[in-house]
Amino acid sequence: TFAIIDKGVKEKKPLCLLMEKGSFWGMGYLPADQTFVDINTLKEHIEPFSDNDFIRKSVHAFASAHPGKTIFFK
Numbered sequence: 001t002f003a004i005i006d007k008g009v010k011e012k013k014p015l016c017l018l019m020e021k022g023s024f025w026g027m028g029y030l031p032a033d034q035t036f037v038d039i040n041t042l043k044e045h046i047e048p049f050s051d052n053d054f055i056r057k058s059v060h061a062f063a064s065a066h067p068g069k070t071i072f073f074k
Helices: 039-043 053-065
Strands: 002-006 015-020 023-029 070-072
Touching: 002 053, 015 039, 015 053, 023 053
Parallel strands: none
Antiparallel strands: 002 015, 002 070, 015 023
């Protein structure tokens, strides 16, 4: 379970992609002034999306290429 946090298109609103237990959970923009250490708090700010192989592989490839933008949760 991990999240990718990257610069969003909206000023001061980081983009978040969430993978939970191997499946794509969703994405959305986060408040810039908040630190997320709990996955449930993170989910309050992102919208669920459908999961598929292409999205999963793309998110995993991005996470591998940009480990500094990836946050892992237990």
